[in-house]
Amino acid sequence: QSVLTQPPSASGTPGQRVIISCSGSTSNIGNNYVYWYQQLPGTAPKLLIYKNNQRPSGVPDRFSGSKSGTSASLAISGLRSEDEADYYCAAWDDSLSGHFGGGTKLTVL
Amino acid sequence: QVRLQESGPGLVKPSETLSLTCGVSGYSISSGYYWGWIRQPPGKGLEWIGSMYHSGNTYYKPSLKSRLTISMDTSKNQFYLDLNSVTAADTALYFCATFWDGMAIDHWGQGTLVTVSS
Numbered sequence: 001q002s003v004l005t006q007p008p009s010a011s012g013t014p015g016q017r018v019i020i021s022c023s024g025s026t027s028n029i030g031n032n033y034v035y036w037y038q039q040l041p042g043t044a045p046k047l048l049i050y051k052n053n054q055r056p057s058g059v060p061d062r063f064s065g066s067k068s069g070t071s072a073s074l075a076i077s078g079l080r081s082e083d084e085a086d087y088y089c090a091a092w093d094d095s096l097s098g099h100f101g102g103g104t105k106l107t108v109l
Numbered sequence: 110q111v112r113l114q115e116s117g118p119g120l121v122k123p124s125e126t127l128s129l130t131c132g133v134s135g136y137s138i139s140s141g142y143y144w145g146w147i148r149q150p151p152g153k154g155l156e157w158i159g160s161m162y163h164s165g166n167t168y169y170k171p172s173l174k175s176r177l178t179i180s181m182d183t184s185k186n187q188f189y190l191d192l193n194s195v196t197a198a199d200t201a202l203y204f205c206a207t208f209w210d211g212m213a214i215d216h217w218g219q220g221t222l223v224t225v226s227s
Contacts, residue, residue: 033210033212035211035212035213037155037214039155044204044217044218044219045217047213047214050210050213051213090155090157091212092211097157097168097170097171098157098168098170100154100155101154103154
């Protein structure tokens with residue numbers, strides 16, 4: 001059972017907007033930054049969002065992150081078939097340990 | 110360009126020690142970053158294991174702390190994972206990675222599968 005809670009699955013049709021949630025607590029999301037990762041099948045994860053809502057260079061602006069209190073969200077707009085992947089939120093904890101969410105499998109219908 | 114490459118045995122017997130090496134190229138591990146490990150059991154999600162800075166600051170997953178050692182050799186530009194008393198629950202794809210600012214991970218190795226079985 002992960003400290004950060006994500007829905008196990010999400011889906012959408014091409015062009016749609018999909019939101020994936022991540023719920024934690026004060027000691028992790030509440031007091032620290034949230035990060036989002038995309039993992040395509042058979043590959044290492046890739047950083048999509050850092051410091052709650054910042055995109056590394058090369059990440060399309062279709063991907064956006066937000067945080068409110070002890071929850072965070074990843075939004076993907078203009079959904080494309082190549083977005084089909086597993087998505088993970090992550091956050092540091094005040095107890096000096098790191099956490100990943102359980103992951104959300106995104107299916108593009 | 111920072112490149113990471115895991116190496117080590119693909120099969121470890123229960124109760125023995127899992128030892129992995131992460132070779133780093135393109136960057137000196139004594140120059141910055143935290144260097145750490147993440148694992149992913151087959152068909153499951155990511156799990157943070159721990160990380161360390163070249164100065165010696167080390168952070169471990171609490172549930173693994175009693176069995177875990179992360180260390181580095183700056184002269185070889187490598188860092189290491191040792192996990193003792195392994196069980197089948199430690200079977201996973203193990204990634205080495207660079208951390209900055211908490212859980213920001215921008216460089217990953219390709220991962221190495223370690224199976225714990227007799």
